[in-house]
Amino acid sequence: MMIESMAGKSAAMHGETYDASPFVFNEENTAINHFGELLTKSGYNYYGNETFYSGVDGRQMEMQIFFGIVYYQRLRHMIADKFQVRATGPIDPITHQPVKGRKKGGGIRFGEMERDAIIAHGTSFVLQDRLLNCSDRDVAYACRRCGSLLSVLMSSRQGMHLEQRKKGTIAAPVDYSEQQTCRSCGKEDQVFLIQVPRVFRYLTAELAAMNVKIKLGIEHPSKIQGS
């Protein structure tokens, strides 16, 4: 491009074209000298430098600047078409995770490599914030005794509630202040609200459909107030 700057300028001045084949010039016959001679003939600086004036206040610049004509095309990628940002927005109806895609107002995936970087930094709360709180955080009833997420949902009270919601007879969401019963154990003393990723609930239900049980080991149960 440096040589093209000089060749382009001398070509424009002399109304000629120049062959851009490589290895035409050598140490004895350098391109700089060749085009330098041509530029000098048309009244330009030998090295292709030119005097510039400030576009702001018109003052002449102290240093001369290497300047010339080169062939190039505009890159059509503009930040206005590419920038992507969201605080909150549309979520996937099944996983409850943010959707992808700039057009849809989605988020930028916080993937495995990003996860690895956060782990490497030891910033666990950032990891929890990105992957749970700002993603698909959910609360679910779980029975500590049998370690099941699903057995509580199968209790008669929950079942009735879900049935009513399906029919549309009640609009209110699940009342989390109510004490729930585990249907497998038939007791309610070990049923707690825990926070889980929504996809985990989905996975548990999907595996249950294939006759695979997920058993949770809940060590520090604590009730979460509200929904």
Ligand SMILES: [Zn+2]
């Ligand atoms: Zn149970």
